[in-house]
Amino acid sequence: xxxxxxxxxxxxxxxxxxxxxxxxxxxxxxxxxxxxxxxxxxxxxxxxxxxxxxxxxxxxxxxxxxxxxxxxxxxxxxxxxxxxxxxxxxxxxxxxxxxxxxxxxxxxxxxxxxxxxxxxxxxxxxxxxxxxxxxxxxxxxxxxxxxxxxxxxxxxxxxxxxxxxxxxxxxxxxxxxxxxxxxxxxxxxxxxxxxxxxxxxxxxxxxxxxxxxxxx
Numbered sequence: 001x002x003x004x005x006x007x008x009x010x011x012x013x014x015x016x017x018x019x020x021x022x023x024x025x026x027x028x029x030x031x032x033x034x035x036x037x038x039x040x041x042x043x044x045x046x047x048x049x050x051x052x053x054x055x056x057x058x059x060x061x062x063x064x065x066x067x068x069x070x071x072x073x074x075x076x077x078x079x080x081x082x083x084x085x086x087x088x089x090x091x092x093x094x095x096x097x098x099x100x101x102x103x104x105x106x107x108x109x110x111x112x113x114x115x116x117x118x119x120x121x122x123x124x125x126x127x128x129x130x131x132x133x134x135x136x137x138x139x140x141x142x143x144x145x146x147x148x149x150x151x152x153x154x155x156x157x158x159x160x161x162x163x164x165x166x167x168x169x170x171x172x173x174x175x176x177x178x179x180x181x182x183x184x185x186x187x188x189x190x191x192x193x194x195x196x197x198x199x200x201x202x203x204x205x206x207x208x209x210x211x212x213x214x215x216x
Contacts (some may be wrong), residue, residue: 009039030059032091058090062151068159069099069142076129076136076165076197080181086146086153096147099125100155104138104163113142134163139196162200167193173208 012024030036037053041048069086074080086094099116102109115132116125127134134140139162143155173190188208195202 009037032059034059046058058092058150060148060150063090063094063146063148064088065154066097066124066146066156067143068156069144070159072124074161075165076163076201078126078128078162079134079140079163080124080126081142081161083125083144084122084156090148090150090153092149094146098145098147098152099127100143100145101127101132102141102158104135104140109176110141110143129163136163136165136198138163139200164197164201167196167201168202 012026012187035056035058038057039051041051041055043049063086066086069084070082072080073080081099083097083099085097097118100110101113103111112123113127113132115128129136139160141158141160143158145155146153170193171191174187175186176189177185177187191207193203
């Protein structure tokens with residue numbers, strides 16, 4: 001093999017046994033990220049034959065899987081995601097990323113998000129419902145992967161985000177159990193919100209707040 005920088009070839013193995021076996025593993029002296037050339041030739045009683053054609057091998061591996069996407073915001077028509085790079089490029093630069101999604105139902109199949117381009121979007125992307133045929137009210141799973149010269153990375157773990165509008169502004173709460181002479185407790189009630197797109201827009205809970213009574 002050569003030295004990975006276009007330098008001179010050097011002999012890897014000799015002629016005598018056990019080198020009659022047509023397999024050899026290089027276990028030292030390999031620098032990750034370099035491309036090594038290999039060739040071989042055979043010998044008999046007349047001498048050495050011609051060299052084979054060259055084999056090029058990049059000393060690298062596929063990148064590490066990137067982190068799972070995170071939701072920035074969403075509505076019934078789009079969802080904005082924050083994406084993350086691979087922390088390990090495998091020995092050669094990462095050249096591209098792909099964002100995939102499922103169909104928003106059982107999660108059994110994923111398709112590439114055609115509206116995402118790493119060169120255009122980088123690590124922030126808004127997935128449009130109309131362009132990607134997303135259905136309001138569903139939970140969509142997203143996965144992300146990178147690519148270098150050697151191969152694609154494994155996918156990130158899947159994460160599911162709902163495509164729905166936020167709940168509408170509710171009406172003001174009102175007090176019940178009025179008319180107490182010495183009021184030591186206050187009970188309020190409100191009209192429940194309507195769900196937006198179901199199930200992703202289903203109301204899952206309420207928070208009530210009270211100030212300190214001092215107009216602070």
